[in-house]
Structures are given as C-alpha cells and as structure tokens.
Amino acid sequence: MAQQLSPVSGGHQDSAASARPVQQQPLPARSASAAEPLAEPKRPWYAFATPTIGRAVRHASRLLHHGGSALPGKVVERIDPGFLARTLGSLPYGVVLVSGTNGKTTTTRMVASMLSDMGLRVFTNPTGSNFTRGVVSSLLTQVSAFGHLHADIAVLELDEAYAVHFVRQVRPRYALLLNVMRDQLDRFGEIDNTARLLAHVARATTGTVVLNREDPRIARLADEVQPGVQVRYFGLSQALRSYFPSDDDMHNTDMQAAGTQSTTGVVYDPDCLDADTTLTHVGDHEATYRIDGHDIATSVKLEGVYNLFNAAAAAAVVRAVTADTPQGVASDDRLIASLSRVTPAFGRGETISVNGTPVELLLVKNPMGFRLSLASFPPAGHDTMIIINDEYADGRDMSWLWDVDFTGLRGTGVASVSGTRAWDMALRLEYDQVPVSHVDTDLEQAVADFVAADPDTPKRIYCTYTAMLRTRAKLSHITDVADAGVGR
Structure with missing residues (x-):
C-alpha cells in the first residue's frame, strides 16, 4: 500500500468540493408485494433425502472430472425448489446479502470473519459461488444429513443480476450494497440497469439496508426500502473523496478531458447523509475510522486503499447485525480489533x-x-x-x-x-x-x-x-x- 497516495486519475481533484453531479434515472416502481411473505414451494415427500442426493451428484461430478460447483445446485433446484429458502429460513439472524460491482468478495470475507469474532456461527459462500445455484451447492457441503444448517447467520456474496433471483426466494434480513460501476456491460447492460437490479434487493430486505453514501445511485436506494426497514450508510471524509471517485466522477472527468459537455445536471452532496462508519485516514497498512463521532486508528492486514473503504462498509453492517443480538451492538474497540485481523480474500x-x-x-x-x-x-x-x-x-x-x-x-x-x-x-x-x-x-x-x-x-x-x-x-x-x- 502506498504511504503517499495520489488522487485517482479520472476522479475530481478538489477535495473541498464534495458536491457531485449525478444523472437521475427512474428506478422500477415500488412493488407492494416486496414486503409480503414469500410463498414457499411445496415440500416434496423425499425432501429429507435432498442433501444426500445433492452430495451424491457432487461426488459423481468430481469422479467424472466435470468440475463445476453449480451442478449439484442445479439438480437440487430441480428436485426440491424450496431447499434454499427452507434451509436459510431456519437461521436465527437470517441472511446478510452483499452485492455491488466492486469489492463483494473482500467485503463478504470481512463481514463473515468479524461476525465470527463476535461469537456468531457464520455460513458463507466461497468465492466463485456468488449466484443462487452456487449458494445451494455451498449449502450442500455444510448441512447435516437431514438438511439442518449449524449456523446463526448467512453472509452471502451475490452478483447483481443473481441477487434479484435470490431475493425472489429468500428475503434477506440485511443488505449491504456497495457501488455501481461500468463493469462487464455485455452482461448487465448500462450502469443504471445495475442500479435497478440492486433496487430489487433494497426493496426485498426486511431489517437493515446499508448503503454507500458516496455513490449517488446507491444512496438513492434509500427511497426503495419498505416502511419499517432501517437504512444505514458508510462513507468517506471529504479529504479522501478524490481517491475514491464514483462512476459519475470518472465519467464526467473523462468527458471534460475530451472537451465534451457533461450530461449530468443534478448536484449530489454526500455530506447530507450521516454515515454510521466513515473512513477518515489511510496510511501504510493503517487506517482511521469514525464511529459514533469517535476516530479510531488501527493497523490492517488488507492491501489497497479500496479495501480500507470496503472495511467501513463491513463495519457498518456488522454493527447493524450485532445491534439485533442479545449482547447488543459491538463496542467500537472490539469491532476495529476484529477488522484489523481480517486477511485479504484470494486474488x-x-x-x-x-x-x-x-x-x-x-x-x-x-x-x-x-x-x-x-x-x-x-x-x-x-x-x-x-x-x-x-x-x-x-x-x-x-x-x-x-x-x-x-x-x-x-x-x-x-x-x-x-x-x-x-x-x-x-x-x-x-x-x-x-x-x-x-x-x-x-x-x-x-x-x-x-x-x-x-x-x-x-x-x-x-x-x-x-x-x-x-x-x-x-x-x-x-x-x-x-x-x-x-x-x-
């Protein structure tokens, strides 16, 4: 990690200018059914054998060198469509769903590791299984012979498009939505479509939605949550914003460099939203976070300034989860100490x-x-x-x-x-x-x-x-x- 950082090329250079232009694109209309209980598919008489069948498929696939962790999930989805919802529905603290363009894997790892430090038994999906069928396959490796998952909470990384399919089966109790960037456009289309996908997740969440206040498209999703659902934010100090430009910052700066006119017109000011956790300083394997008005410095094992920002996101959602436990919200010192022990995800x-x-x-x-x-x-x-x-x-x-x-x-x-x-x-x-x-x-x-x-x-x-x-x-x-x- 660099000790002396330079503003990212393509981001705005004036750290004092926090207002950001953003294009306002319509999100899908709020669905009245989003808060209604999901209808669980009929449980087949042989549901008790679902884990055994899934594991047999997994074993056969490996013997035949077919690889592909999704095959057991595909079979289970076909023979027992309610397996996913039934298994995750038994968890005392439900599901934390993590999605967004950048940072899903590392942030999911942080959240899972920190919640484990807080004494919760955590199920999480391995990297590469960030789609619904992959989650089912991952469950098959963890459930008992009778389908019981020995965990208190699930922390799941889901690709933006697959997250929509997931929330049609399982309503997450917590959602952590990181950002939207121009990424793999041939898969998801334009950036505003990605925001629409995440809007479905925000509407389906039943407990707390944690949003990136620095990303205008993500911050707007607060308007999509159901009544009674809490909204929290994570963010940056004004001095650090030039190191973490939003997609609009990148796009507008590139257009200005090319001598063209920006098409955005609505000014967005991140400081109008109070952040639960704010990254205020970065250094060589160290960072400072502001929580409840107090600045706490810590050493970190994570590499890259972007992972220090992801850590603020992880801390915010962990605070939301622990607030719902009998022990209450984790102390700031305990939270940051846990964060300092997290190691990078692979790659x-x-x-x-x-x-x-x-x-x-x-x-x-x-x-x-x-x-x-x-x-x-x-x-x-x-x-x-x-x-x-x-x-x-x-x-x-x-x-x-x-x-x-x-x-x-x-x-x-x-x-x-x-x-x-x-x-x-x-x-x-x-x-x-x-x-x-x-x-x-x-x-x-x-x-x-x-x-x-x-x-x-x-x-x-x-x-x-x-x-x-x-x-x-x-x-x-x-x-x-x-x-x-x-x-x-």
Whole structure:
C-alpha cells in the first residue's frame, strides 16, 4: 500500500468540493408485494433425502472430472425448489446479502470473519459461488444429513443480476450494497440497469439496508426500502473523496478531458447523509475510522486503499447485525480489533510466496478497480505482469481497458503480458508509452517464466477473474497456495 497516495486519475481533484453531479434515472416502481411473505414451494415427500442426493451428484461430478460447483445446485433446484429458502429460513439472524460491482468478495470475507469474532456461527459462500445455484451447492457441503444448517447467520456474496433471483426466494434480513460501476456491460447492460437490479434487493430486505453514501445511485436506494426497514450508510471524509471517485466522477472527468459537455445536471452532496462508519485516514497498512463521532486508528492486514473503504462498509453492517443480538451492538474497540485481523480474500491483494519471492495477485475487472489498484500499489521495486482474459466470467467486451490510465507504469514498464487478450493489452500499453518486455498468450507458461525471472524482485500480477483462477492453479503446482474459502 502506498504511504503517499495520489488522487485517482479520472476522479475530481478538489477535495473541498464534495458536491457531485449525478444523472437521475427512474428506478422500477415500488412493488407492494416486496414486503409480503414469500410463498414457499411445496415440500416434496423425499425432501429429507435432498442433501444426500445433492452430495451424491457432487461426488459423481468430481469422479467424472466435470468440475463445476453449480451442478449439484442445479439438480437440487430441480428436485426440491424450496431447499434454499427452507434451509436459510431456519437461521436465527437470517441472511446478510452483499452485492455491488466492486469489492463483494473482500467485503463478504470481512463481514463473515468479524461476525465470527463476535461469537456468531457464520455460513458463507466461497468465492466463485456468488449466484443462487452456487449458494445451494455451498449449502450442500455444510448441512447435516437431514438438511439442518449449524449456523446463526448467512453472509452471502451475490452478483447483481443473481441477487434479484435470490431475493425472489429468500428475503434477506440485511443488505449491504456497495457501488455501481461500468463493469462487464455485455452482461448487465448500462450502469443504471445495475442500479435497478440492486433496487430489487433494497426493496426485498426486511431489517437493515446499508448503503454507500458516496455513490449517488446507491444512496438513492434509500427511497426503495419498505416502511419499517432501517437504512444505514458508510462513507468517506471529504479529504479522501478524490481517491475514491464514483462512476459519475470518472465519467464526467473523462468527458471534460475530451472537451465534451457533461450530461449530468443534478448536484449530489454526500455530506447530507450521516454515515454510521466513515473512513477518515489511510496510511501504510493503517487506517482511521469514525464511529459514533469517535476516530479510531488501527493497523490492517488488507492491501489497497479500496479495501480500507470496503472495511467501513463491513463495519457498518456488522454493527447493524450485532445491534439485533442479545449482547447488543459491538463496542467500537472490539469491532476495529476484529477488522484489523481480517486477511485479504484470494486474488484481492493476496500475496503468495514462490521460493521466497512474494507474488501479489490483484483482480481487475473494470476501469474503477484497475485505476484504484494502480494508484494503491506503486510499481517501483516490483516486476509487473498483466493477464487479461475475455471469457464469460470476465466479460467479453474489453474496451474498458481504454478507460484506464496506465501512464504510471512508464517508469518501470511491464515485464509480461498474457491471457486471451494479451495483444490487445499490449497495444493499450503502447498507446500510453509503457514498455512491455514480453507478450505470451500461453498463460501457464507466461506465469512460470514471470515468477522464475529475477527471483530477488517482488512480483505483482494484475489479472481478470478467470485469469486469476488459472494463475492460482499454476502457482499451486509451484508452491503452497491457500484454499480460496473464507477464513483467517
């Protein structure tokens, strides 16, 4: 993490100017049925055997080398449609649903880890299972032979589109909605459509909705919650806003740089909303949070300034959950102490040691995330590799790479570029006058060559989702790589 941070290219530079222009797009009309109890599908007579059937499918799939954690979930959804709602409905504190464009995995890990520290038994879905069928598959690995889940609460990461399908079956008690960015547009369409998806989640939540007050589209979702549902916010101090530009900030600044007129017209001021948890200072593996008017400084194991902001989100929802327990809301000191112990999720600032050389993996999937990663991790003293794939999970449209400023890499250059879109990435770097030493579309060979070269120099790999999975798989053949599940 950089000790001296620079405002992210594409964000507004004046930290004193907190008002933000935002386009107002209509969200779907409030559904009167959103607060009504869900009708549970008829329980089949053989429901007692559902876990056994699901596990048998999982075992057979592995024996046949089909992989794919979703197959058992697909079978269970077909034979017992009520399994998901029935199982999660038995939890004393219900479900925490985490969604948004950036930060879902790390934030889910934080929330699960912190709630576990607070004494709750937590079920959470592993990375890569952030869709309804994946949640069902994950449940099959945890429930008893008779379908009982030994947990107090579930903390679930869900992709924006799949979250809508999930809340049609299970009403979350808590929702944490992080942000909306221009991400994988070929999957979800324009950014306002993503906000509409999250509006469904806000309306379906029964207890507390926690929103990012710095993102105008997310903050507006407060208007979508049902009567009686509490709304909380997490946010930034005014001085830090230039490091975390919203999508509108990025878009408007880029338009101004191109000499075009911004189409946004409504001014949004984040300070009009009181934040439950506010990030006020960032440093080298340290951060300060304001909770209930008190500033609390802490050391952190997380990498990247964006994860420090995600930590504010996690703290806000954990406070909401613990407020509903007999012990009451967690003390500020206990909350922050728990936060300081959370380690990065795989591929999100995760460091893997290869023969004594640290290799850091950083997931990139949209302009905002890539820009923040580049701003958080200065390239000096590291060899840099970029791996770009364009499989479905990555998004087919890689034109967003042209919205990322790579000029900060000019001084050190990029040692290696790989992935199915390696040549597109190399071309993009050439336009920013960034030297590239090696281009190889064979990902496994490129990774092996990269980590073997200059063994005394730390490595940093920026990679898309499927590239990250393949990179970890390759590194696991060279060194010990931790499991991808949630844990410390």
